[in-house]
Amino acid sequence: MNVSKPLIALAALVSCICRPVAAADISEKLGGPLASLPFTTEPDGLVDVTAGIVGHSVNLRLDTGGILSMLTETNVDAMGLPRDSVGHSEWISYAGTHVTEYARVGSVRLDRYDASAAKFIIVTDNGLPMDVAGQLGADFLSKYDVEFDSSREIVNIHTPGQCANIWPASTAHEELPMDVTGNGQVTVEVQLDGKPAKALLDTGLGASILSLAAGKDMFGFTTTTPGLKALASHNGAAYLLSYPFKTLAFNGTVIANPSIEIQTNVKQWPDLIIGANILRRMHFCIGYDSRKFYVAAADTH
Amino acid sequence: MARFLSAAMLAMLLLSSARASSVDDFNQGIEAHNRGDNETAISVFSRALASGDLTKNQKRAALLDRGFAYKTKKRYVDAIADFTSVLAIDPSRIDATLERMQSYLGNEQDSLAASDCDTLIKMRPGFAAFYEECGIISWQDGNFPRAVSYFDTGVGLGLKPSIFGLLWWEIARMRAGMPQQAKFALLAKKLNLDGWPSPIFDLYLGKSTPDTVMAAAEKSDRPSSVPGFLHFQDYSPAPIARTTSQDLRRCQAAFFVGEWQLLNGNIAQALPLLNRTETYCKSWLPAKKEVARLAQK
Numbered sequence: 001m002n003v004s005k006p007l008i009a010l011a012a013l014v015s016c017i018c019r020p021v022a023a024a025d026i027s028e029k030l031g032g033p034l035a036s037l038p039f040t041t042e043p044d045g046l047v048d049v050t051a052g053i054v055g056h057s058v059n060l061r062l063d064t065g066g067i068l069s070m071l072t073e074t075n076v077d078a079m080g081l082p083r084d085s086v087g088h089s090e091w092i093s094y095a096g097t098h099v100t101e102y103a104r105v106g107s108v109r110l111d112r113y114d115a116s117a118a119k120f121i122i123v124t125d126n127g128l129p130m131d132v133a134g135q136l137g138a139d140f141l142s143k144y145d146v147e148f149d150s151s152r153e154i155v156n157i158h159t160p161g162q163c164a165n166i167w168p169a170s171t172a173h174e175e176l177p178m179d180v181t182g183n184g185q186v187t188v189e190v191q192l193d194g195k196p197a198k199a200l201l202d203t204g205l206g207a208s209i210l211s212l213a214a215g216k217d218m219f220g221f222t223t224t225t226p227g228l229k230a231l232a233s234h235n236g237a238a239y240l241l242s243y244p245f246k247t248l249a250f251n252g253t254v255i256a257n258p259s260i261e262i263q264t265n266v267k268q269w270p271d272l273i274i275g276a277n278i279l280r281r282m283h284f285c286i287g288y289d290s291r292k293f294y295v296a297a298a299d300t301h
Numbered sequence: 302m303a304r305f306l307s308a309a310m311l312a313m314l315l316l317s318s319a320r321a322s323s324v325d326d327f328n329q330g331i332e333a334h335n336r337g338d339n340e341t342a343i344s345v346f347s348r349a350l351a352s353g354d355l356t357k358n359q360k361r362a363a364l365l366d367r368g369f370a371y372k373t374k375k376r377y378v379d380a381i382a383d384f385t386s387v388l389a390i391d392p393s394r395i396d397a398t399l400e401r402m403q404s405y406l407g408n409e410q411d412s413l414a415a416s417d418c419d420t421l422i423k424m425r426p427g428f429a430a431f432y433e434e435c436g437i438i439s440w441q442d443g444n445f446p447r448a449v450s451y452f453d454t455g456v457g458l459g460l461k462p463s464i465f466g467l468l469w470w471e472i473a474r475m476r477a478g479m480p481q482q483a484k485f486a487l488l489a490k491k492l493n494l495d496g497w498p499s500p501i502f503d504l505y506l507g508k509s510t511p512d513t514v515m516a517a518a519e520k521s522d523r524p525s526s527v528p529g530f531l532h533f534q535d536y537s538p539a540p541i542a543r544t545t546s547q548d549l550r551r552c553q554a555a556f557f558v559g560e561w562q563l564l565n566g567n568i569a570q571a572l573p574l575l576n577r578t579e580t581y582c583k584s585w586l587p588a589k590k591e592v593a594r595l596a597q598k
């Protein structure tokens with residue numbers, strides 16, 4: 001006898017009694033995520049999903065490290081979206097260009113789910129690859145729980161709180177406390193070769209980066225540290241280094257031989273940024289509302 | 302039965318391990334691509350693709366990146382094969398079409414490049430840069446009236462034309478014997494240019510001299526902006542924008558002043574300028590084709 005379906009239905013009913021929920025919440029209880037979106041891996045390793053905006057099908061990059069959602073000029077024109085000026089008190093710059101306008105989007109269709117209205121800053125066409133019309137940044141993503149399932153190549157958009165239900169308790173995974181900044185960027189505590197570090201999770205950055213200052217503090221890097229090599233230089237001064245890190249641990253979920261570049265001349269916050277090159281080796285869910293990061297090996301389902 | 306199950310489990314484990322290895326190669330290939338290491342990209346993507354274990358999505362990205370690497374190494378035939386494979390998987394890819402077009406140009410298959418360029422226009426009919434690209438291909442081919450039709454459309458899109466699109470429009474119209482000086486002046490005014498490349502516009506508007514343009518190209522303004530991200534920090538590490546923009550400016554000056562000399566019948570002054578582009582923007586096709594055309598005269 002299959003008892004799981006009635007139990008799910010009962011759970012949904014209890015949920016309805018306890019608090020008023022939108023139709024989308026109920027459908028999630030019954031049928032999984034609000035939207036299940038196959039992703040495309042772009043040449044730089046970042047991922048985008050197909051979304052519908054005023055009847056147009058467009059590819060949008062998912063960027064948990066990017067503060068604002070955006071659309072390119074040509075795509076805003078092609079879709080005939082209404083525009084608003086960026087307020088005088090705001091200074092927004094992207095790809096070296098001052099952003100002056102927003103596009104107002106009534107709703108964004110993700111799979112069968114209509115996400116609520118959003119503002120997208122309008123950027124020059126040079127700001128994003130040709131096949132990408134824009135990006136969904138933290139301002140948009142942080143309204144949901146967002147699951148990246150790398151091995152199935154799917155991004156699931158859940159109602160807040162649903163990350164907790166992705167894996168049964170018996171499945172090996174980790175739940176880490178997570179900070180969310182006022183801009184929606186997320187950080188977690190990780191251990192890099194056993195040393196604790198605060199890390200920004202950034203699906204919009206191809207590489208993972210550690211600042212040299214942090215490298216010195218954490219590992220005592222000097223010019224003679226064995227294994228520390230220059231990856232790129234300018235006028236004889238290295239601005240990018242590599243080091244053979246052994247492990248990056250999210251508590252019990254451990255990434256072996258993580259590829260992390262070391263920046264010598266760029267101020268960054270926080271000291272460690274974990275980009276798409278490492279994130280695509282994991283199955284994770286960002287619980288913005290619960291401030292929890294759920295993570296497991298890429299093939300854990 | 303138990304033996305059969307063990308064998309099946311072993312086979313599954315081996316398959317899973319092989320797949321993991323291919324995914325590792327794929328990930329390494331992406332990283333090599335991102336840091337511009339073409340040799341490694343070609344090597345690890347070739348291994349990953351040969352395994353047959355990549356998903357369709359990974360295969361498309363691997364072929365694209367290996368194609369970029371081949372193209373950078375001027376292995377145009379290999380690049381064209383990879384971009385064609387990408388388009389077989391997903392015919393809507395703009396990047397694969399654009400890269401294949403450029404590879405065709407590098408391989409001197411101009412008619413195939415022109416065909417891809419027309420496809421790009423169909424993909425993005427409102428994107429002026431593609432009309433300019435197709436106009437330049439026609440111009441390189443010596444088909445100036447056809448070039449004019451592309452530049453006309455490109456210049457007419459948007460609130461104002463692109464800066465270099467308008468310069469190309471002007472030289473194509475003059476070469477085709479269809480000058481529209483008054484319209485050129487009007488459109489140039491719309492650009493409201495301040496700084497480079499306004500000296501080139503002044504030359505074509507009859508307000509300046511070739512020497513003034515060449516001298517202006519040597520002046521060093523503030524460096525061009527480097528790409529940034531909407532994060533707290535700018536990850537672009539290489540402080541090379543200044544050098545690049547300076548050489549690019551010299552290249553633009555040499556080319557457009559060279560073309561101006563040619564339009565005024567001064568082949569002896571034009572040729573050394575067009576040849577000089579080789580120093581600043583090596584193997585730039587429009588200049589290369591123009592020099593080849595002059596050599597045939």
